[in-house]
Amino acid sequence: MPETAFLDARGEVLRDLPDFAREPETLRALYTAMVRARTFDAKAIALQRTGRLGTYASSLGQEAVSVGVAAAMAEEDVFLPSFREHGGQLWRGVTPEELFLYWGGDERGNDFAGPRQDFPVCVPVAAQFPHAAGVALAMQQTGEGVAVAIGGDGATSKGDFYEALNVVGAWDLPAVFVINNNQWAISMPRTEQTRARTLADKAVAAGLPGEQVDGNDVIAVREATARAIGRARGGEGGTLVECVSYRLGDHTTADDASRYRDDAEVSAHWKEEPLIRLRNHLVAEHGWGKAEEDALLRSCHDEIEAAAERYLATAPQPARAMFAHLYASLPEDVAAQAGEAGDG
Amino acid sequence: MPETAFLDARGEVLRDLPDFAREPETLRALYTAMVRARTFDAKAIALQRTGRLGTYASSLGQEAVSVGVAAAMAEEDVFLPSFREHGGQLWRGVTPEELFLYWGGDERGNDFAGPRQDFPVCVPVAAQFPHAAGVALAMQQTGEGVAVAIGGDGATSKGDFYEALNVVGAWDLPAVFVINNNQWAISMPRTEQTRARTLADKAVAAGLPGEQVDGNDVIAVREATARAIGRARGGEGGTLVECVSYRLGDHTTADDASRYRDDAEVSAHWKEEPLIRLRNHLVAEHGWGKAEEDALLRSCHDEIEAAAERYLATAPQPARAMFAHLYASLPEDVAAQAGEAGDG
């Protein structure tokens, strides 16, 4: 594997750890966040399977990308996630209940109490990159903050991605573009998506630094993202960070990946997934034991279950809510329709 | 200058010439084509200035790009030019009269008798690159031909360019993308358009070979394009060729470049323009003299003047011609409108 990693698949330390990765609390926080994301994921899938959630995109196996990136951000930065970065959203303060609401088909899930400046999930692939350039433009005017957008390997084929990367370069914008290269875009493997040697290489087209890291190593993700954010914050412009992970699940609950990829491939990648290696490291170096693990699993389980309960107990918005935030004030033209919708 | 050149600005040979550039007839043909293009250009501007042509994009100083590229193509290949590649179109067999018609605002100018498979001028910047990928896809099915598209330095910022480049790479399509880097996109200099080190470097994003050549040296342009076309024809896929030239004139007749760039810069580039160096070389090596030069200028002048006369004598299409080629057969829905338009 050419990309930078600090821990190998079994949790062995490969090179000098960055400072933050020597702090047990930090590592525990990262591990906790990944377990929390995975717990959320499992519950979301369960809800979907029983008809109580909409189509859902699992982040199974990619928790290190999302969490590592978010953990490298400052509170006032802006996160612009794709639809698969639940771990990062949770880290930033979006609640599991809000996420359930969103995936359950309720716009109120995007009105999170947490990071008020963060963008909602971006479903149209790669459109978040131009948004991030715009957020970074606003930040450049005030000198505060960094825009951090994440998209998938597939997203690197969209013109939006490239146009945005180019303007980030041309204008020295404080933006970091992260690629969660989970090696699949629905049924298309990374190798067929593009002939580029790495996705990080695409930064060359914009004259930006590009870096590839092991996306299963949350330390590597956080470290590389933090360096990129640091450069952006210091006025040194943007960076493209490719995190090589693997999509262990189906594309979404509407997908059946067994149609297009071998179980053997998936099994092999289970050996590299991000939680186990950090747990091994915690066990070996920081006295993490069964008690800690059990307590963590239990608390995550309880939190997510309670959030799901609250989500399920939330009544839908009334029909006329579909007009409530169309404009700052509803034009007369549309007001009559709002009335009709309200009447049923 | 980092890019490959065979002749320097004064026409001195810098390195071993490729075979074709040792043949006097070939060099004369290239020179003739560039003079022809420049003659056409001058006439087009004169016609526009006197209200007898529409807005026109001059190719002054970039004749080597257009001609060199076209000269590297086989007859059955497909040329997909931007709006500034008159020299290449003329080389391929489009007549000056047809070009005048097009720039005079008459669709019949695109119905050229010449290379029937070639695309008309592409005005929306960079849209010709996806078309070229599509043409190349058709060619890949039959195993015949190469699609050659040209766009400007500005075009490399459009998503279309990048998406097309990427699919050319992913599918090994027989396409060559040429960038006429004339260093300006209207008022935006190349250096502000992108931070990429070279435009050829953008090929990295698609995993394709990219090459930068001196776009004022028709030999270099032809040689590099021919190699790229050869690879494509041999099933080895696409290439990006950047030709570094300079836009000696205004962007179009609607533009006034003195608003945004120094005369001194333009004057400096006049020393590097493509005709003089080839002429010097022809004089030094191939017995080109005043007589040959005068005869060539005269014949180009006569040809272009005659073409302009014929163009000016061409009556506009009748109003209902605007419906004649909307669909293969005009739907009833629209037929009534065609009638109305015909009536005035």
Add this chain to the structure above:
Amino acid sequence: MAEHTMIDAIRMALSRALDEDETVILFGQDIGIDGGVFRATNGLMQRFGSGRVRDTPLSETVIAGMCVGAAAHGLRPVAEIQFMGFLYSAIDQLANHAARLRNRTRGRLSCPMVLRAPFGGGIKAPEHHSESMEAMLAHIPGLRVVVPGSPTRAYGLLLAAIRDPDPVVFLEPKRLYRAGGEPVEDTGAALPIEQAEVLQEGDDVTLISWGAMLTEAREAVETLADEGISAELVDLSSLKPIDRATLRASVEKTGRCVIVHEAPLTAGLGAEIAADLAEHCLISLLAPVRRVTGYDTVMPYLRLEASYLPSTDRVLRAVRDVMEFA
């Protein structure tokens, strides 16, 4: 004969087209081994090879743009856009290039391409997956826009679209993909691409609709029949060009008209039809033409989706309105 759903019928037509014309080529995201997100191309790559049924990178602009190039150079590309919400990136290539290549070159080059896209709501899909913006496309000169209303129509109209010498956007009402089957014979016969179809004759009022909303329209027609109101139901089918003659004839007969579509009201295609009928059938009209449409707001997420889509009730209310107008 076996029953076929609309998605089966579409696959049958694609398969037939690939079979009968070697210049037909399919591409799009996940249409190969995965068979397309709705399985429209299921098995076609296996049967016709990955040279003729190709997975593209995730690039809608180049999907549309490649259609133009490939079509101009001798192929008949049939490309898929995964959902209409992702078709916006293809509009530039459609409007600026596909729709005018023939015109620009005075017929020297042409663009026999089909761009397929599932459209409309009603399947509780994620946001941006339920668009119904057909009116935007119907405004583009030089394009054809076709929407099938049943498996049989899907088969015949898709073949017609593929064989048509001009660019066609073929919008597939995804709510109907598996909504019900009917026998569809794989005869290779195309249906006339420009014609609206009168699905049910009637005397008192004309209902005009297309795509998935034909379901509500049909339900309304049945209920009305019970009430003794004889409604004529027309499936527009060709959204561009519009078969105005058929629509006008129907309204001249019935004197009343309700148009039903899922897209937002304002500048929706219902406006064109209503304006045309009001202008050309004014004498025959006994009541104003009414439109029952999606609201002029963003399609809500799935919890409120049902409140957005025109219901049979809303259709019935509109019909009763025009029936009672005096």
Add this chain to the structure above:
Amino acid sequence: MAEHTMIDAIRMALSRALDEDETVILFGQDIGIDGGVFRATNGLMQRFGSGRVRDTPLSETVIAGMCVGAAAHGLRPVAEIQFMGFLYSAIDQLANHAARLRNRTRGRLSCPMVLRAPFGGGIKAPEHHSESMEAMLAHIPGLRVVVPGSPTRAYGLLLAAIRDPDPVVFLEPKRLYRAGGEPVEDTGAALPIEQAEVLQEGDDVTLISWGAMLTEAREAVETLADEGISAELVDLSSLKPIDRATLRASVEKTGRCVIVHEAPLTAGLGAEIAADLAEHCLISLLAPVRRVTGYDTVMPYLRLEASYLPSTDRVLRAVRDVMEFA
């Protein structure tokens, strides 16, 4: 007072906005030192600096997309698309993002942006430079679309657009840019963004138009006056939302209506207006609403441009038609 052309008025409004609100930022192709291809931003970079008046790379998608991000994060971006024919690449960002960010986030984030674009024909521009596709934009829920009809209206409406809390596409009729001047005072006063303006009162027939076509409409009104026909002329101004109340009131008064626009007929915005009037003013209407529009074909190259654009004659013929209808 000095006379100002529309392009002057636009520049005045931009300058005023930059002056009064430091969150206003301008970007687009060639808007800096070159002052924009039509000179709308002439001198503004020199005055406000290249941080607030920025030349972008040649990327329409990212121009629109950056507006969304910048607007959501506290700026008021006012971006320029050089010609409407190049705005298609921005539609995805407009429809999928700008127009729904407020709605999607229940008001948490919003998108106070303006996308300016010259539109329409009549200046013998190259192909793709004369588009008039406003109806496509007017169909997108959550967007505003505004077209000024005079220098005074351009100044006041552009200020209104910039101050509006929601995304506005501001389409500038380029044929009017330098068509004539009038005194425009730089008072900083905005005009109501949603209101149609009655330019001339009349009793016999209502003409509705917008943008450059107001020229032909105005000429027609004058000619009609000579013939003793009193025509009311309404400048629609806000294409989305539509000020239906003003239009209906006018037609209820006059009983006759002709709509004039440059865009193609089918699914043009005239359809929406005609459908609305036919539905809501049926009782008042003494004649069918007529539309005088561009044809449903590709805008021809310059030699035939004049045959494409609706002429005063065509407008007059339509008015006479509706006057004679019985």
